[in-house]
Amino acid sequence: MAVLMILFLLASPLAADEGMWTLDNMPMKQLQEKYGFEPTPAWLEHIRLASVRVGDGGSGSFVSPNGLVLTNHHVALGQLQKVSTPQKNYVNDGFYAATAAEELPCPDLELNVLISMANVTARVMAAVKPGMAANKALEARKAAIAAIERQSLKKTGLRSDVVKLYNGGEYWLYRYKKYTDVKLVFAPEQQAAFYGGDPDNFTFPRHDLDMALFRAYEKGKPAVVSHYLKWSA
Numbered sequence: 001m002a003v004l005m006i007l008f009l010l011a012s013p014l015a016a017d018e019g020m021w022t023l024d025n026m027p028m029k030q031l032q033e034k035y036g037f038e039p040t041p042a043w044l045e046h047i048r049l050a051s052v053r054v055g056d057g058g059s060g061s062f063v064s065p066n067g068l069v070l071t072n073h074h075v076a077l078g079q080l081q082k083v084s085t086p087q088k089n090y091v092n093d094g095f096y097a098a099t100a101a102e103e104l105p106c107p108d109l110e111l112n113v114l115i116s117m118a119n120v121t122a123r124v125m126a127a128v129k130p131g132m133a134a135n136k137a138l139e140a141r142k143a144a145i146a147a148i149e150r151q152s153l154k155k156t157g158l159r160s161d162v163v164k165l166y167n168g169g170e171y172w173l174y175r176y177k178k179y180t181d182v183k184l185v186f187a188p189e190q191q192a193a194f195y196g197g198d199p200d201n202f203t204f205p206r207h208d209l210d211m212a213l214f215r216a217y218e219k220g221k222p223a224v225v226s227h228y229l230k231w232s233a
Contacts, residue, residue: 022165023048024117024172048114049227052216053176055110060214063231067216067223068185069111073193076212079106080187094189100222103183103215111216112176115158120148124162124171148173181217188212 021027023044032038039047052060052069056078060071077091083104084090097103127144128137145162152160158175165172187193192209200206216223 022172023114024119046227050225050229051114053112053114055108055112060111062216062225062228063213064228065225067179067218067225068228069182069214069216070229071212071214073187073190073210073212074195076184076187076214077190079109079184079214080212082106082108083184090184090187091190094192095184095187097183097185100215103185106182106184106214109180109182109214111179111182111214112159113179114174115177116175118173118175119170120162120173121170123148145171179216179218179223181220183215183217185213185215 026039026044028038050062052062052071054060054069054071054075056075058071058075060069060075062068063070080090080095083095083106095104124141124144127140129140132140148162149160152158152173152175156175159178161174161176163172163174164170188209188211193211195206195208195210200208216225218224
């Protein structure tokens with residue numbers, strides 16, 4: 001699970017020991033000096049493509065070649081509430097699908113995988129003309145960003161988000177593969193999964209079952225993925 005520290009993916013940078021890092025600017029020297037490990041480009045690509053942004057807010061990772069996604073229970077909590085009924089309280093009692101047929105659809109849940117990144121700073125900045133008032137400059141940047149996202153979506157069919165980094169020092173276009181057919185596979189009862197909020201969120205080891213499993217589907221079948229994180233016994 002240590003590899004989950006690389007779930008910086010997704011439009012926001014990740015906290016590291018020495019600061020905040022993005023996929024295009026990994027602190028290779030620091031990682032080598034402190035941990036004796038220098039990620040290769042192939043390793044970084046594997047982690048990026050195995051990582052998932054959960055639309056409800058949070059991250060996860062593929063953990064099987066057939067679309068199984070591991071995330072936190074508190075990330076899945078909203079979906080557990082939505083699929084619960086007066087007769088079945090999946091928040092309190094948990095849920096387990098023994099077969100694929102028992103998996104519960106989550107109609108409004110979207111999972112994203114970061115496919116590519118491109119620095120579009122020059123294109124965004126070019127929209128601002130010398131002497132332009134601050135409010136007009138903001139409008140010009142927003143218009144440029146919207147145009148970049150629109151053109152990228154039309155060209156690639158991928159979800160396209162321009163993200164602002166370094167307080168506007170750089171703008172990057174992130175393209176994501178979307179999974180909109182997602183089902184709940186497993187979640188423990190809340191009392192087993194409950195954790196202590198932010199102080200505990202970044203504390204390891206800790207003694208709670210703060211996890212849940214979803215499955216991504218494509219064309220009615222479990223998604224076939226070549227990049228996933230394997231269990232290490």
